[in-house]
Each structure stands twice: as structure tokens, then as C-alpha cells.
Amino acid sequence: MKATLSFLGQRAIILHRPGDTTDRLVRQCVLLGFRAEARWEPVHVAERMDIVLVDADEGWDGLLPWAPAERPVPLVALLASEAPGRIAWALDQGADALIAKPVAASAVYPALVMATRRRAETRELNERILRLEERVRLRPLVHAAVQRFMAAYECSEDEAYGRLRREAMQSRLTLEQAAASILASSRRQAG
Amino acid sequence: MAALRLGVLFSTSGDYGALGRDCRDGAMTAIEDLRGACSVAIEPFFGDPAASSELYIELARKMLQEHGCRHVIGTVTSQARKDVIPVIEKHDAQLWYVCPYEGFEANPNVIYTGACPNQHLLPLFDHMLPTYGRRVYLTGANYIWGWEMNRLAREIVVEAGGEIVGERCLPIGDADVGRIVAEVAERRPSFILSNMLGPSNHAFLRAMRHLGRRDPAFRPERCPVVSCDLTECELPEIGLGLADGQLAAASYFDSLDTPANRALKAQVAARFGPERRVSSYFATSYVTARLCVEAVARCGTDDPVQVRGALAEMETPSPLGPLSVDPATNHAKLPFLLGEISGADFVVLQSRPAVAADPYLIRRKTAARPPSAQPQLRIVS
Secondary structure (H helix, E strand, O other): OOOOOOOOOOOEEEOOOOHHHHHHHHHHHHHHEEEEEOOOOOOOOOOOOOOOEEOOOOOOOOHHHOOOHOOOOOEEEEEOOOOOOOOHHHHHHHEEEEEEEEEEEEHHHHHHHHHHHHHHHHHHHHHHHHHHHHHHHHHHHHHHHHHHHHHHHHHHHHHHHHHHHHHHHHHHHHHHOOOOOOOOHHHHHOO | OEEEEEEEEEOOOOHHHHHHHHHHHHHHHHHHOOOOOOOEEEEEEEEEOOOOOHHHHHHHHHHHHOOOOOEEEEOOHHHHHHHHHHHHHHOOOOEEEEEOOOOOOOOEEEEEEOOOOOOOHHHHHHHHHHHHHHHHEEEEEEOOHHHHHHHHHHHHHHHHOOOOEEEEEEEOOOOOOHHHHHHHHHOOOEEEEEOOOOOHHHHHHHHHHHHHHHHHOOOOOOEEEEEEOOOOOHHHHOOOOOOOOOOOEOOOOOOOOHHHHHHHHHHHHHOOOOOOOHHHHHHHHHHHHHHHHHHHHHHHOOHHHHHHHHHOOOOOOOOOOOOOOOOOOOOOOEEEEEEEEEOOOOEEEEEEEEEEOOOOOOOOOEEOOOOOOOOOOOOOO
């Protein structure tokens, strides 16, 4: 069970021409605990912000200061249009959720919660992918270390792998790090 | 100004009819009171949607389109309120909602005078957990009220280091409580939170009385059933005396001894007979209808935007205490009372002064914070 979120004290930036839409969004954001600012000019990367809502009907590429994959905060697209080009723009910016315009008061909280959770999940997944890529990259080292153990202890591949795992656990290293250190030390010995 | 056309839309027949009848009677009493005593003439339009979503929507549409109402006091369940809101929004009208509900809503076109969880469930559990223990059984009606109240209760109990020993919901109108009672008997909770409605709740409370007779561990003084929506209006349907000792949270009880409440009770006795008890549904609806009419009278128009503006400035003495509506949330400031059933009445065991509503629970001390967007720096050795 996920706990009820409170956004108290967080900062929301609403990028949209001022009017009824921004009035409604600011009202709902403030009720949710945000300090909300509505404006129609680009965000600077150094600004303090916790979530950004952006008009996807009229938004342009310079409005958001980061590459979509590197956006540091959840992003919510505001969209009245059904034009494929505007939907594509929202997707290209990496929108985590969507609020249809005209804005229904009841649409705001669900979208902000969804965007916040989605963004956290995406960030976790990206970190996991980085770790896995690192492991894949180092896989040949594991293979080489197993080969070295098989030769040194005259054992089967399974036994050699088990030995490597035990050493890794004892030294509190990942399998890849243990393999690298074994190869390095045997290289030193050889040299 | 022309007469105020006021829609009064409560389900007075069907499964939760007793609640709707009290809401309707409260609004009607206020309208009768104000007739001739106020600068605005009132032309009420009553509708009974009989607990049907389609009828709620149809009757709301009729009130707004055909009768020219811009203010509707009404809906009992949250389901009905959520059904009616789009119609209200479409006509830029104002809904006045008087029942306790599960929070997480603050629509600009709705004024909420019923309590939300920081005004009922949170203070209730502040009292229940240290007093009775932290093993809690949850029951509810199988719709948004039951689901959300149980979800929140679970969150509070788990945070307090307690345990939910069971949870079951019944469809509204289903009185087949045997399985729930058997589970309660087996799991032996410290207390039970009931978010059931109408016949399910009545059957459950009667069954708990039987269980308490067989096993004293389930008598109300040791393992009470508590709720946030049970009031005087349902006690005769349960059977007077059968639920004695069980508890309920509300922002009003008939037994309050204040001048404003004595005045309301005298009117109710004159109109409905001396046996009639005033529930929080009745009292809140009464106060809300008065508030609506007074705000319209102040503005000289029923334009919802102007009425909301006037409302922001008002604080009215009422049987619930001084009543004001927070213009930021459109919710009323409300007191918390804990009552124990005794015959046809609730004896007030505890009370807390009125607090502002926090519909999204942003100020709850233990509410979860979203992950910070700022980079998290770690010291790497």
C-alpha cells in the first residue's frame, strides 16, 4: 500500500498563458500544499521546482531547459488539442501525466500523484538499467576469473563459479568487482 | 430580487433514506423559518432520486435547466455527489454538500459543510488507538466512502504500529453480515470501524449485540463498533437500546445543551413532534440552507461567484457552533464530538473545538512526502 502523498511546501511551476486555466490550476495546487507559480516563459535549470505543468497546445522546445530523458522533475502536459503533433510534443518532452483542458478541478490531484509516482518509478528503473549495463559490460571479466580458478584449482566450471561467488560475498563486492580484483592480483603475481 | 430558486436534492427513499429524510427535513425547516423573516423569498424544488445515479443526474439537470435553480443543496453519498458535480459545473451552479465524507475533493462549485477525515476519522483514531488497542477490524459499504475510509484507517493504524486484523465491505443494502461477525469473533480485534451504510450497518450492530451476549469480550465497553456516519436518525431502525454503548464521531449531536441547539430542538419538536431527534445530517442541512439563503440575501443575487465571495466573510452562530466556510477549500470549520449511543440519543464523551478542513490531508504530520526532486548528495568514501 502506498501512503497518501502530501505536497506541502513543494514548488509547482505552471507554464501556460494566464487565464482561467492557470487560475484553476493554481487554486488546486495550493490546496494540495504546493507553492504554485504560473507564467509563460522558460524554466531555468537552476530554479527550485518539484513539478512542472506545461501547456502542450502551445509549448515550444525552449520552454523546458533539459533533454527529455534528463528531466529532473515530474512533468504534466496540459492539452486541449487532439492534434497528433501536440500529443507527440507532450510525449517528446517526457510527460508523466496529462490534464485535459478545460481543466476539471477533480483532474488535478490524480494527475500530479500519477506524475510524481511515475517519475520516481522511471528514475528507479533508469538506475537499475545503468547497474545492469555495468554488469553486462563486466561479464567477460567474470568469465575470465572463472577460467583462472578452473586452471588454478583444477575444478569444474560450477565449482570455480561457486568459489568466485563466495569470495565476492566475503569481501562484500559484486561478482564483477571480485572478478576484476582477482584478475588484477594474478596479473601482478604474473608480472 | 426575484425569489431564490433552491434545489433540495436528497435520496429520501431507498437504502439510506433515513439520512436523506433528515437532510431534506433540515433544509425544509430552515426554509420555513426564513419565510417572511428574510429579505429573499425562497422557492424550493424538492427531488427524491431514490438512491439512483441516473435519477440524481436527471433531477439535478431539471432543477438547473427547467426550474432555473443556481443553488442545489443535496446528495447524500459521495457517489451521488460525484455524479451530480459535472451537471453543476456545466451550468456554473453551486452544490451545497452537507454529509460527512472521505475528503480528497475541493471543487470550486461545491460548498462542503459535512466533515472530512481530519475532522472525523483522525481525531477519532487519536482517541481509539490508545484507549482500546491497535488491532483494528475494518468494515465498509462497497463504494468510495467505505474504500477510502478503510484505506485511510489502515494507513493510520499501520503508522501507529498497529495491525488491521480483517477488512470486509458489503454492497449498500446487503444485510448478510454473518461472515463479518464470524471473522470478528475469530480475530478478536480491539475495536471495529464500520463504514457501512443503512441496513448493513443496522444488521451488523444487532449481530454484535448477540455476539457480546455470548462472549463478554465483544461487549461495546471492551470492543466497540465506531463509525463516522451513524446518527440519531438510524437508531430507531436498528432498534432502540440494541446498539447502546457503541460509538460514533460527528460534528453535532441532538443532546448538545447550547442555546442555539435548544432553539432548533424546540422548532423541530413543534414541527415533527417531541419524539423526533435532530441528527447531524438534519442540523448541518438546516444550517447550510440558512447559510445559502443569507449569503444570497447579502449579495442581492444568486450568482454563485458573488455568493461564494459573500460566504467568505460570514460567520454564523449555529447549533454546530459558530459556522464559517474557508474560502480556500470551500469547506466548513467543524468541531469533533465523540458520542456513545444510549437509547435514542448519543451521550457526548469527548469534544474538540472546530478545526479547518484539510481535505487533502496535507497537514497530517505523518503524511508521506513525494521523493525530493533535488539531487541527493551522498558522501562517498
